[in-house]
Amino acid sequence: MSILRSFKACDMFTFNNVNLDVWTETYSPGFYLGYLSRWPDLCSVQESPTGTMMGYVIGKAEGQGSEWHGHVTAISVAPEYRRLSLARKMMGLLEFVSDQNYRGFFVDLYVRCTNQVAIELYEGLGYSVYRRVREYYGSLGLGKGSKDEEDAFDMRKPLSRDPGRRSVRSNGRDIHVSAHDVS
Amino acid sequence: MSQALERLVRPIYDALDNGSPKSALVACNKVLKKHPNNELVKALKALALIRSQKVEESLNVCDEVLAGKPTDEAVLGAMQHVLRGLGRHTDAVTMYEEAWKKDPGNEELGAQAFLANIRAGHWKAAQQARQLATKLSKVFKREHYLYWSVMSAVLQANASSTPENMRKLLYQLAHRLISSSPTPSFQHAERFHLHLTILRELGLQDDALKLLGNEIGQYICLTSLSCNEIRREILSDKGLTVEEGSRAEKLIEGGDRNWLEFVAVLEAVFAPRPEEESFSTADEVARVRQLLEEVTTKDGSSDRSGPLALLDLEKRCRTHNFATGRMIALLKEYFEKIGSKACCYEDLVPYVQLEGEELSEWTAYLQGLASSYSPLEDLQRLINCHKLLRYNLSSDAITVESETALASTYSQQYLEALPLGKGLPDTELQPADDLAILSGHAFVNLWTLTKDETYLWNAVSILEYGVSRSRPSYRMRLMLIRIYRLLGAPQLALEHYRLMQIKQVQHDTLSHFALSRSAPFSLASTGDLTYMSEHIEASNIYVTNITDTSEYTVRAFTQEKYSQIPEFIKFENQVECSLQRNIAKMEYLRMRLGFDVVSAEVVDMELIDFKFIFDRDHFDNRDFNPLPNYQPRQSPTLNEQTLLFGKSENLGWLMSFMKIYVRALQDASDLDDSVEDKLLIGDRPQPTKPHERPLKERLCERTEEEMADLTDFELSYVHYADALANWLGPHHDHVRPHPSVVLAEAAKLSEAKTGQKFKGIDIPPPPANGNGKKEEDAPPVTEPPSELLAFFDEMHARFGKLRDAHAITEALAIAQIMQEAFVLFMCQTLRFKQNSVVKIHKLGNLVASFKPVKAKMVEVLKEVGTDLGRMSEKEGNAPRRKEFIDGCKHLDHDFILNVAKRFSDARHDMLAGYGKGIPRILGLYPN
Structure with missing residues (x-):
């Protein structure tokens, strides 16, 4: 529970408590403005009743033909607001808009293969692994399980335009592609 | 092609x-x-x-x-x-x-x-x-x-x-x-x-409602949050609170848990209604309460909207004088349900501002809770309980004894609970972190009560221990940054600041933690440019903003994303006219003047920059929220307690210093407005509003509001600077060469540099008698104002006391401001160094009067430099480390020894460096 509202350019002044986190990157303002200037309806913010920013999602619509889909570029929730289903709510909106406004076939996202908590969360939301993308993330320099650290799962969830669930497959974890092959 | x-x-x-x-x-x-x-x-x-x-x-x-x-x-x-x-x-x-x-x-x-x-x-x-x-x-x-x-x-x-x-x-x-x-x-x-x-905007809300009422309008609001936001605003303009409430109710019944919908329902309860005979507010309260209770039961622990809305309804009932009495029961229920989540404290703060019996009941409830660390939910509950109890401590309950006891409870429980997070990777926060943070709060509060530095050492120790276990804890780092600055060990503050890896726009919103009032910490005079380069790094964001952001506004046009355009422009403007940007620029100038010898070139460049800034709007984008605050509501916040000299650098600070420097630089420069207009490349930034009175007049005004942002020694410096400018300003104005002479000189320089003729500028013919001013207009030569030396005497005496008390940060600040005053004097007298000027304008007496003033300044500053060196001898040695360790007994000895060493060494280097820097600055101005 929280206030769900649109992401605005000036939110960059107050997103520090979300971004001061190892897993969350602070990009140049142009990165956020680039998304807002094209897909403002796929970007949203969760705010606490007292007005603190709790998390946000940045998304886009992309792909050709039957690959036309909504994509979750960044989703982040501040540590003190985790386990409150905030990500679930923001994803719900992004899926709804991808389905209704953009008429996409599916929504997808990338997640580090080591990030078990997130993978479980997405699976709970109806996502499944479509393929494993090698060396998608630059190394974080952590050493342990570096392969899983660098590789990403591309996870997908079909939308109403794909009733036959053609955009997903059951053996996705075994399909390996290199980072150059994905957009 | x-x-x-x-x-x-x-x-x-x-x-x-x-x-x-x-x-x-x-x-x-x-x-x-x-x-x-x-x-x-x-x-x-x-x-x-x-x-x-x-x-x-x-x-x-x-x-x-x-x-x-x-x-x-x-x-x-x-x-x-x-x-x-x-x-x-x-x-x-x-x-x-x-x-x-x-x-x-x-x-x-x-x-x-x-x-x-x-x-x-x-x-x-x-x-x-x-x-x-x-x-x-x-x-x-x-x-x-x-x-x-x-x-x-x-x-x-x-x-x-x-x-x-x-x-x-x-x-x-x-x-x-x-x-x-x-x-x-x-x-x-x-x-x-x-x-x-x-x-x-045109007040045509009815037309808007018509558009919103049709099917497409409703659909758009479903998929576009920004359209839905403006819909809410239009309904609120029309006072349609009740209608919005029923709409929100349906959404909630359908499973929507956006808090805004709950707010809409709650607002509707007490909204004015047209005369309805059958309506009773009491019935409505009961109805909504039932609705919220149903939501609460249905959601269980998966969503906290229901119980929070019940609390909010209770609070609203109180302001509308409706019989209630359920507050404590609701608070308890909320705590039972949500107490194991970190957000519980923040959620409850608006509802626990209790008094009297209620407060005692609530406190007794919290105190009666069992303190257990395992499972993790219990630990979080314990932390929330501590925070809530602390929030309501009354001022007479906050004593040195009680806070000492609390500090040790928090630290002890922290150490006991730490093993719970043992298996976590070092990229994760530790679940016990907040206990260390609470302990830090209690120690800072103790320091506020007693001014005994040992308490800050304790705060540093527990927090350093905390970050060593929980590397990503930026909240502990921010506390450490603040405390190290208070203690005069800024190098350590900077280390933590760097570890936070501030990037991009965060340089605008967060750099104030490390860079505000940082002039006393700069060792630029010794060639150590650490702070200056930190400033330069932080300023890159302003360059990229001005070149990049408008490109995205253009993109929003070509993509027809109209809702974004005003927001982008607002963002660009707020970054461009950022208060922090200009505060940092001012600090940078103050540091630079302790490094570069003041020359005509330095003066001209800084002048042009600062004049632009002076007439602009300033937006405060600084984010103070990441710094935690768990101090009792009766006490000052942690932010207030840990500000250097108890004052934030606000607009008043900036304007006070701007007036000093714009005035001094203008005096020292040959550029007047007409020259500047001609030499400037690019568009001149437009002033936000036209000013009725000329800049020169406005520079001499000091308002109480502005002065309130200054520390007392900064205030003394302002008086000093004003006295200096009032004394020499008229002579500068009289002696300054005619614009045509300045332009001709600039043209000559440019030609020599580029090998091409200086184009597009007509140089007006010089007046026949050199500068166009008559000899009899010359202002009379007067004695140096008494304020100049009085300032040095006052500061010197103050420095002596601080030296004896070993109050490091303040001693550094006083040394810095004296040093700055000296450089300002050199800047103001620079023009009169040229023998030809002195001769032509018969200023021999004036120039002669500089000498004893400067000599006195040099003498005092030399002494201060030596004293700082002596102060440094008390740091960085075994007795100091022992003193530190004896003061912080509760943690591992080897760990504390290391903290003590780094801390005391940092203070030693700071003092010794500053002391050595002073003679170097004096050396920049040998004559």
Whole structure:
């Protein structure tokens, strides 16, 4: 529970408590403005009743033909607001808009293969692994399980335009592609 | 472009793209030898020159290309980058407009002319943009051009310089335009948003409601949060709180858990209603309460909206004098349910401002809870319980004894609970972190109560221990940054600041933690430029903002994302006119003056910059929220407690120092406004509002409001600086050379540098008698004002006390301000160093009176330098470390020893460095 509202350019002044986190990157303002200037309806913010920013999602619509889909570029929730289903709510909106406004076939996202908590969360939301993308993330320099650290799962969830669930497959974890092959 | 030409220019583009402007330049010159009149290559050369920092040479090439009135798109594209690099947005507009005039059938040129105005971004440009868009829409009959003109009218209306009556007219115009659109706005969510904005602004809420009421309007609000936001605003304008409440109720029943819907329901309960006989507020309260209870039961622990809304309803009942009495019961229920989540404390703060019996009952409840660490949920519950109890501590309950006991409880429980997070990877926060943070709070509070530094050592120890276990805990780092600054160990503060890896726009919002009032911490005088480079690093964001952000506004136009455009412009403007930016600039200047010898060049450059800033709006984008605060509500916040000298650097601070420096630099400089106008490259930033009185007058005004932001020693410095400027200002004004002389000199210099004639500036003929002033106008020479030496005496005495008390940070600040006062004196007397000036204007007596003043300043400063050196001897040694360790017994000895060593060494280096720096600065001004 929280206030769900649109992401605005000036939110960059107050997103520090979300971004001061190892897993969350602070990009140049142009990165956020680039998304807002094209897909403002796929970007949203969760705010606490007292007005603190709790998390946000940045998304886009992309792909050709039957690959036309909504994509979750960044989703982040501040540590003190985790386990409150905030990500679930923001994803719900992004899926709804991808389905209704953009008429996409599916929504997808990338997640580090080591990030078990997130993978479980997405699976709970109806996502499944479509393929494993090698060396998608630059190394974080952590050493342990570096392969899983660098590789990403591309996870997908079909939308109403794909009733036959053609955009997903059951053996996705075994399909390996290199980072150059994905957009 | 012909293939032959393509082959020639490709390497130039490649070199520019690869960031090697020098080889691009070589390539350009090569092609120009064969094709000396090729416009594209010339334009690229201008670009390569800018990127190689050769601005003056670039100007010549740039003007040459512009004079040819280019229409070729490649040339225009290159020139647009050139002009942007030079800050000449207005010229870019003219260039595209001229090009379109020459080739009116070319739609792309028309669109580019429009967008060039958007990049230029001032209200006059918005007006021009509107006219261009109207023309585009007439000529090319595309609907989005019509919307461009609508949006431009709105932008023009919103510009701060647009008068109120004009504003209304512009919105009416926008309304007329949008109504003339052949297809209705609701075919497109973004156009619909723009339409609603205009209707709302014109007070046509009823029309807006009609649009919102139809099926498409409702659908758009479902998928566009920004349209839904404006819908809420329109309903609230119309006072339709009750209707919005019933709408929200349905959404909640359907499973929506957006808190805004709950707020809508709660607002409706006590909203004024038309006379309804059957309506009773008490019944309504009961009905809504039941609804919320049902939600609570249904959601269980999966969502906290229901129980939080019940608390909010209770609170509202109290303000409306409805019999209640359920607050404590609800609070307890909330705590039972949500107490194991970190957000519980923040959620409850608005509802626990209790008094009397209620407070005792609530406190007793919390105190009665079992303290257990396992499972993790219990640990979180314990932490929330501590925070809530602490929040309501009354001022008479906060004593040295009670806080000491709390601090040790928190630390002890922290150490006991730490093993719970043992298996976590070091990228994760530790679940026990907040206990260390609470302990830090109690120690800081103890320091506030007693001013005994040992408490801060304790805070440092527990927090250092905390971050060693929980590396990503930026909240502990922020506390450490603040405390190390208080303790005079800024190098350690900077280390933690760097570990937070501040990036991009965070440099604007967070750098204040490390850089505010940092002049006393700079060792620039010894050649250590750490702080200065930190400032430079933080300032990059302003450069990228000004070059990049307007590009995205342009993109939002081409993508027709109208809802974003005012937000982008607001963002750009707030970064450009950031208060932090200018505070940091001022600190940087203060550091620079302890490093660079003051020369005419330094003076001129800084003057131009600071004059711009002086008349601007300032936006405070600083984010203080990441610093935690768990101090009792009766006490000052942690932020207030840990500010250096108890004062934040606010607008008043900035304006006070700006007045000192703009005045001093203006006195010392030969540039007056007429000269500056002529020499300046690029557009002059527009003042937000026209000022009724001249700058010179406004610089001499000091307001109480501004002075309230200053520490007392800064205040003394202001009086000193004013006395100095009042004394020497009239002599500067009399002696300053005539503008024509200054311009002629500048032209000569520029010619020598570029080998080309100084263009576009007519130099007025010099007056016959040199500076155009009569001898009898000369101000009388007076004795140095007593304030100058009085300031040094006062500060010196104060420094002595601080030295004896070993109060390091304050001693450094006093030393710094004396040093700054000395440099300001040198800056103000710089002009009178030239013998010819003294001779012509018969200023021998004046100049002679400088000597004893300077001698006294030098004597005092030398002594201060030596004393700082002596103070440093007390640090960085075994007895000091032992003292530190004895003061912090509760943690592991080896760990504390290390903290003590680093801490004391840092203080030693700071004091010794500053002490050594002072004679070096004095050495910069031997005569």
